[in-house]
Amino acid sequence: MNQTSSIEPRPGDALIVVDVQKDFLPGGSLAVPHGDEVVPVLNRYMEIFRSRGLPVFATRDWHPPEHCSFTEQGGPWPPHCVAGSEGAAFADGLRLPAETVVVSKATTPDKDAYSGFQDTGLAQRLREAGVRRVFVGGLATDYCVLNTVRDALAEGFEVVLLEDAIRAVDVQPGDGERAVKEMLDAGAVPARIDAIAA
Ligand code: VGL
Ligand code: ZN
Numbered sequence: 001m002n003q004t005s006s007i008e009p010r011p012g013d014a015l016i017v018v019d020v021q022k023d024f025l026p027g028g029s030l031a032v033p034h035g036d037e038v039v040p041v042l043n044r045y046m047e048i049f050r051s052r053g054l055p056v057f058a059t060r061d062w063h064p065p066e067h068c069s070f071t072e073q074g075g076p077w078p079p080h081c082v083a084g085s086e087g088a089a090f091a092d093g094l095r096l097p098a099e100t101v102v103v104s105k106a107t108t109p110d111k112d113a114y115s116g117f118q119d120t121g122l123a124q125r126l127r128e129a130g131v132r133r134v135f136v137g138g139l140a141t142d143y144c145v146l147n148t149v150r151d152a153l154a155e156g157f158e159v160v161l162l163e164d165a166i167r168a169v170d171v172q173p174g175d176g177e178r179a180v181k182e183m184l185d186a187g188a189v190p191a192r193i194d195a196i197a198a
Pocket of ligand 2: 061
């Protein structure tokens, strides 16, 4: 079996779209460079999963107004993704299927969470849906994608990393590349749209 057929989405697979929210796109309060470029690619992945009846999960950063990760509270980031705000909304143009399961994370003032698995029950929900392998894309490569992939692997899921549907913050140059290397070294399998939608 060649690699293409082995990564073809099939029953037992789910797509996880990580934090594709307005504040992480150009013009947003914590803009990820070229973050908007993941939107059309993720739309294609979502269409493939939807057309095959496979589940789509969408995580979102969903902070209270005085979240500990914000600079005013001594954290590392400008205020972003305040629950219910315009900036916390999913990106315009992101065509989430109607059945998308939305997973909110980092919702309490005193705790940050970069992983979609942290305090969300996501692993349980995936197992209940019969999922064994997750395809992961979104923002940002070096924070929420990295930590979501780490936890998915730790929870025993196989992971396909959607290399053409991720972008990095790159606080330090190379952070994104190092994150990709870590995810692949940890067992994630890379894929691009051409390999899946032949
Ligand atoms: C994220 C920084 C702060 C992310 C969330 O979604 O990658 N990055 N909060
Ligand atoms: Zn955040």
